[in-house]
Amino acid sequence: MADPSLTLERLFRDAIVAAFGPEQGAVDPLLRPSQFADYQVNAALGLAKVLERPPRQVAEQILAGLPLGGAIASAEIAGPGFINVVLSNEFLSGAVRDVAESGNLGLEPTANPDVVVIDYSSPNVAKEMHVGHLRSTIIGDAIARVLEARGHRVIRQNHFGDWGTPFGMLIEHLLDGGAEAAEHSVSDLNAFYRAARAKFDSDPQFAERSRQRVVLLQSGDPGTLQMWQQLVQASQAYFERIYALLGVGLRGEHNAGESIYNPRLAGVVAALTEQGLAVEDDGAMCVFPPGFKGRDDKPLPLIIRKKDGGYGYATTDLAAVRYRTVELGGTRLIYVLGSPQSQHLQMVFSAAALAGWLAPPARAEHVAFGSVLGADGKMFKTRDGEVVRLVDLLDDAVRRAKSVVHEKNPELSEDEQAQIARIVGIGAVKYADLSSDRIKDYVFDYDRMLAFEGNTAPYLQYAHARCRSILRKAEVELPSASAAHIETPEERALALALLSFPSVVAAVEDSLEPHRLCGYLFALATTFSTFFQSCPVLKANSPAERDSRLVLTDLTARTLSAGLGLLGIVAPDRM
RNA sequence: GCGCCUGUAGCUCAGCUGGAUAGAGCAUCGGACUUCGGAUCCGAGGGUCGUAGGUUCGAAUCCUACCGGGCGCGCCA
Numbered sequence: 001m002a003d004p005s006l007t008l009e010r011l012f013r014d015a016i017v018a019a020f021g022p023e024q025g026a027v028d029p030l031l032r033p034s035q036f037a038d039y040q041v042n043a044a045l046g047l048a049k050v051l052e053r054p055p056r057q058v059a060e061q062i063l064a065g066l067p068l069g070g071a072i073a074s075a076e077i078a079g080p081g082f083i084n085v086v087l088s089n090e091f092l093s094g095a096v097r098d099v100a101e102s103g104n105l106g107l108e109p110t111a112n113p114d115v116v117v118i119d120y121s122s123p124n125v126a127k128e129m130h131v132g133h134l135r136s137t138i139i140g141d142a143i144a145r146v147l148e149a150r151g152h153r154v155i156r157q158n159h160f161g162d163w164g165t166p167f168g169m170l171i172e173h174l175l176d177g178g179a180e181a182a183e184h185s186v187s188d189l190n191a192f193y194r195a196a197r198a199k200f201d202s203d204p205q206f207a208e209r210s211r212q213r214v215v216l217l218q219s220g221d222p223g224t225l226q227m228w229q230q231l232v233q234a235s236q237a238y239f240e241r242i243y244a245l246l247g248v249g250l251r252g253e254h255n256a257g258e259s260i261y262n263p264r265l266a267g268v269v270a271a272l273t274e275q276g277l278a279v280e281d282d283g284a285m286c287v288f289p290p291g292f293k294g295r296d297d298k299p300l301p302l303i304i305r306k307k308d309g310g311y312g313y314a315t316t317d318l319a320a321v322r323y324r325t326v327e328l329g330g331t332r333l334i335y336v337l338g339s340p341q342s343q344h345l346q347m348v349f350s351a352a353a354l355a356g357w358l359a360p361p362a363r364a365e366h367v368a369f370g371s372v373l374g375a376d377g378k379m380f381k382t383r384d385g386e387v388v389r390l391v392d393l394l395d396d397a398v399r400r401a402k403s404v405v406h407e408k409n410p411e412l413s414e415d416e417q418a419q420i421a422r423i424v425g426i427g428a429v430k431y432a433d434l435s436s437d438r439i440k441d442y443v444f445d446y447d448r449m450l451a452f453e454g455n456t457a458p459y460l461q462y463a464h465a466r467c468r469s470i471l472r473k474a475e476v477e478l479p480s481a482s483a484a485h486i487e488t489p490e491e492r493a494l495a496l497a498l499l500s501f502p503s504v505v506a507a508v509e510d511s512l513e514p515h516r517l518c519g520y521l522f523a524l525a526t527t528f529s530t531f532f533q534s535c536p537v538l539k540a541n542s543p544a545e546r547d548s549r550l551v552l553t554d555l556t557a558r559t560l561s562a563g564l565g566l567l568g569i570v571a572p573d574r575m
Numbered sequence: 576g577c578g579c580c581u582g583u584a585g586c587u588c589a590g591c592u593g594g595a596u597a598g599a600g601c602a603u604c605g606g607a608c609u610u611c612g613g614a615u616c617c618g619a620g621g622g623u624c625g626u627a628g629g630u631u632c633g634a635a636u637c638c639u640a641c642c643g644g645g646c647g648c649g650c651c652a
Contacts, residue, residue, distance in 0.1 A: 030593095030594085032591075032594080033591080034595090035595085035596095036595080040594085040595090042593095042594055045594070045632075045633080046593095048632080049631090049632080055632080078595075079594090079595050080594090080595080080632070080633080081632095082594075082595065124652085161652065164651085164652075165651080166651095166652095258652090281649085282649080282650085283650085284649080284650055286649080286650090292578090292648090293577065293578075293648085294577075294578090294648045294649075295576070295577070295648060295649095296576080296577090297576090297577075298649090300648070300649080301649060301650090302649095303649065303650050305650090306650045307650060308650080310650085312650065312651075312652080313651075313652045314650095316652090317652095338646095339579080339580060339645095339646070339647090340579090340580095340645095340646050340647055341647085341652085342578095342579060342580080342646090342647080343578070343579065343647060343648070344647085344652090346579095368579095368580085370580080370581085370645085370646095371645080371646090404614095408614060409612095409614090435588085435589095436587085436588060436589080437588085437589085439580065439581080440580085440581070440588090441581085441645075442587090442588090443587075445587085448587070448600095448601080451600090451601080451614095452614045453600065453601070453614080453615095454587085454588095454599080454600035454601060455587095455588080455589085455599075455600060456600090458614080459600095459614080462612085462614055462615090465612075465614095466611095466612055466614090466615085469611085469612055470611060470612085473611060473612095474611090503591095504591090507591070511591095511592095515588095515589085516591075519589065519590090519591090519599090522589095522599080522600090523599090526599085526616095529615065529616065530616070530617090532611085532615080532616085533607095533615070533616045533617085534616085536611065537611060538611040539611060540611095574612090575614090
């Protein structure tokens with residue numbers, strides 16, 4: 001029980017019961033960080049209304065049942081009925097020692113593990129990855145890491161767009177160009193796709209061949225399947241190179257493209273029809289989940305079988321829900337998709353629930369995110385109005401990071417500079433994406449994300465490297481955790497920050513909002529900087545004080561490194 | 576037309592699910608032991624929280640209406 005807030009919550013819950021009886025046992029003490037103390041408890045104000053008594057009097061009664069002298073150094077009533085709580089140095093010191101020797105930074109596995117099935121990244125085969133995929137990939141990866149750290153079983157699903165009508169034209173184009181086109185498809189996917197599209201639009205004969213090819217593909221024609229496979233494999237190899245560059249934990253084993261649901265689609269329609277959930281409408285089979293209306297107040301359909309007998313994405317998405325709960329045993333389905341798909345997903349969830357494929361405790365969540373904007377505040381594009389290739393964007397970030405690293409630290413070897421540039425450049429891109437509330441759009445700006453000031457990855461990486469540097473310079477074995485003694489205000493602030501790491505990770509686990517972790521890490525880094533400024537470590541007044549501060553420095557480094565790690569960002573030892 | 580998201584300092588963003596005087600970073604201005612990594616730290620100025628009502632001890636946060644921006648809304652994914 002390293003996190004002081006857990007101890008305090010328990011103590012205050014007990015005190016509330018002691019004061020007002022077990023019927024108030026469920027009352028939340030409303031423990032919050034405070035600018036006036038270490039924490040403040042706000043429960044008295046709410047209780048006052050229920051009990052019809054003056055708030056300050058209620059607060060006094062709570063305090064009467066509170067044991068002093070242990071964790072709590074002081075607890076005082078302030079203002080209308082707030083209780084300001086200050087922890088004792090002994091308690092803080094003990095908590096820091098516990099965490100420092102625990103090896104897991106206070107992160108305990110959850111008592112209620114889920115089988116999490118998380119759908120993210122999901123690029124389209126035979127199409128270039130672009131900024132649109134950046135957010136899903138980065139956010140999904142961070143969330144997967146956080147949930148794993150909390151002890152959930154996490155199943156990653158890369159829901160590739162590897163099926164459907166475009167593959168008719170892509171295969172025909174591949175056939176027209178032969179092997180040369182296959183090579184081409186890997187080196188410049190955008191051009192390959194555009195060329196196929198152009199032919200499809202301008203050449204009716206080609207368009208007809210393409211439609212025939214789709215039929216062949218869906219009916220399982222071996223020759224067609226082989227060509228399709230060729231396209232898929234080339235793309236997957238390409239994506240994996242990007243994932244490696246990004247440091248994202250997606251591998252072949254996580255591939256779960258739309259095609260895997262092909263054999264399951266007919267069953268989905270059959271099941272929904274049998275249950276009476278699907279009805280025919282204008283020649284198509286539709287499910288009308290309640291509560292969704294379109295223009296003219298007409299109910300909105302999920303079209304699960306088109307007029308021509310084909311299946312669209314709604315059917316695939318329903319098959320995926322069914323697969324993830326029934327076959328994979330998922331209890332928490334997570335979809336990391338842009339916010340425009342919100343309504344569609346809600347309809348899918350609703351229909352799946354009606355069909356019994358999404359029943360408690362299983363539930364589904366849409367982790368929605370906004371767009372990446374350019375400096376002009378519009379959708380991020382190149383000067384020619386083209387979508388930005390993800391590789392170009394990442395290469396650019398690494399290149400810029402390299403010139404910064406070269407300028408700031410020229411004595412590092414060329415190899416080291418290159419390696420650090422990659423860590424810093426990629427980290428900057430990821431952190432910029434993760435550090436603001438994901439539902440909002442954000443402006444992509446190399447200069448700001450690579451700045452060493454402010455809430456950026458380089459600043460955090462620098463703070464970590466500085467800690468490591470001190471530990472190197474100490475030229476002694478790291479003192480044992482028992483050396484930790486918290487005394488000064490700066491040490492107290494740092495200790496409080498370090499100890500709240502687990503509760504922040506838990507908050508992200510719950511909200512699926514990585515920016516909370518970013519905000520925490522930034523606050524931790526600035527708190528450390530303040531500590532570092534006024535509390536000499538290597539030049540401390542006594543060996544005991546030095547050892548204590550070395551423990552704090554080491555714990556800060558480990559927390560920064562682990563926190564960044566949960567975001568998928570590497571913290572180098574020097575930079 | 577209906578629905579979802581969004582509006583906080585000059586700029587970029589937080590605000591822990593209703594708590595005290597709304598906070599950071601850039602930028603601006605002023606400082607710091609002749610640097611345990613100054614790639615740092617301390618301080619100052621800067622706000623009708625889009626607008627108007629409402630709910631209550633208390634609202635940036637919840638409710639309603641309006642204004643401005645973005646995105647969806649039947650056989651594409």
